[in-house]
Amino acid sequence: MKKLILTIALIIFASAIYAQLPFTFDLGLKGSINSSELKTGDATINNISYANFKSATKSGYNLGIFARLGGKRMYFQPEIMYCQKNGQSNIGTLVIQTLDLKTIQIPLLAGYKLIDLKVASIRAFTGPAMSFPTSGSGIKSNLTNVSPNNLNKNIWDWQLGAGIDILKFTLDVRYEWGLSNISDSNPSKIGFVNKGNVLTFSLGFKFI
Numbered sequence: 044m045k046k047l048i049l050t051i052a053l054i055i056f057a058s059a060i061y062a063q064l065p066f067t068f069d070l071g072l073k074g075s076i077n078s079s080e081l082k083t084g085d086a087t088i089n090n091i092s093y094a095n096f097k098s099a100t101k102s103g104y105n106l107g108i109f110a111r112l113g114g115k116r117m118y119f120q121p122e123i124m125y126c127q128k129n130g131q132s133n134i135g136t137l138v139i140q141t142l143d144l145k146t147i148q149i150p151l152l153a154g155y156k157l158i159d160l161k162v163a164s165i166r167a168f169t170g171p172a173m174s175f176p177t178s179g180s181g182i183k184s185n186l187t188n189v190s191p192n193n194l195n196k197n198i199w200d201w202q203l204g205a206g207i208d209i210l211k212f213t214l215d216v217r218y219e220w221g222l223s224n225i226s227d228s229n230p231s232k233i234g235f236v237n238k239g240n241v242l243t244f245s246l247g248f249k250f251i
Contacts, residue, residue, distance in 0.1 A: 068112055071213065073122075076209065081130030082221070084236040086228055088188065093138055093235070101129035105148070108168045109235035109247060116159065119169065120152040130239060140235065141183045144194075144225065146174035150202055164208045172219065174198040182226055188199030189230040199223040200241075215245040 083096035107124030112160050130142035176194050204217025206223035221238035 045227045053106040066112070066114065067118075068110070068251070069108050069249045071108070071211075071247045073105075073107060073109055073124075073213070073215075073245050075104060075215075075243045075245040076111075076127060077103045077126070077241050079091075079103060079128040079130045079142070079144075079244040081225075082238045082240060083132040083140060084238075086235050088186070088228075088233055089157065090173045093134060094109045096132045096134055096138070096140075096235075097136050099131040101131055101142075105212075105243065105245070106248045107148075111154075111249075115156070116156050118156070118166075120145035120153045120154055122148075122150045122152070124148045124150070126174065128239065128241060132237070139185045139235070140238070142180070142237070143181055143183070143218070144239070145177045146198070147177060148172055148174040152202065154206075157215075162208075162210055166206045167204070167206070168206065169201070170203050171209045171222075172200045173247060176202065180236070184234070189234045193226040193229075193232040195224060195226065197223075198225055198239075200239075204248075206245075210221040211249045213245075213247040215243070215247070217245070219243065 078100045080100050081100045085094040101115035104125045105124045109122040111118050111120045125148045126148045128144040133139045150172035152168045152170035154166050156164050156166050159167040181192055199222040200219045201222055202217050202219045204215055219241040223237055225237045228236055
């Protein structure tokens with residue numbers, strides 16, 4: 044269902060861009076710093092209830108490449124990013140979880156130039172992002188009966204942000220909501236349901 048909705052949205056957006064010809068294309072590199080919050084749901088494990096987790100934000104970074112295709116106002120921006128995110132949630136000293144998440148993330152963003160001048164522009168954008176955890180990722184817990192490798196194979200998020208372009212440089216700030224779980228509780232891998240929310244600040248350079 045998610046793939047169908049995304050496909051329809053991309054077709055509609057591509058048609059809107061095509062109607063804005065002449066067409067523009069940019070390609071660039073970008074780096075980011077992020078602040079992640081690990082949101083943990085209540086659970087019952089071995090007849091013991093765990094509730095009211097508190098979250099602590101932790102910093103990380105992103106590195107990757109982006110493309111921007113569009114017309115005078117609207118644009119489509121796919122990205123391929125290597126993301127390193129950290130997080131922590133706890134119930135006092137009873138339960139302490141630490142997130143070390145390394146992913147290949149693919150955001151697919153639709154944007155609109157609110158102000159477009161010759162040397163600068165101000166933009167707003169939004170869209171989904173899919174992440175694939177890589178080796179070395181995991182959630183460590185002080186509970187010995189909780190699996191540290193209980194990560195989903197792909198993770199969906201939604202991003203919303205704004206940016207400024209000045210000549211070849213581009214600056215973004217975006218917020219990312221977790222749509223799907225980073226990890227799940229299930230009979231084969233006992234654990235907690237976790238989602239992540241992330242605030243990211245990016246600096247990029249368009250070399251094409």
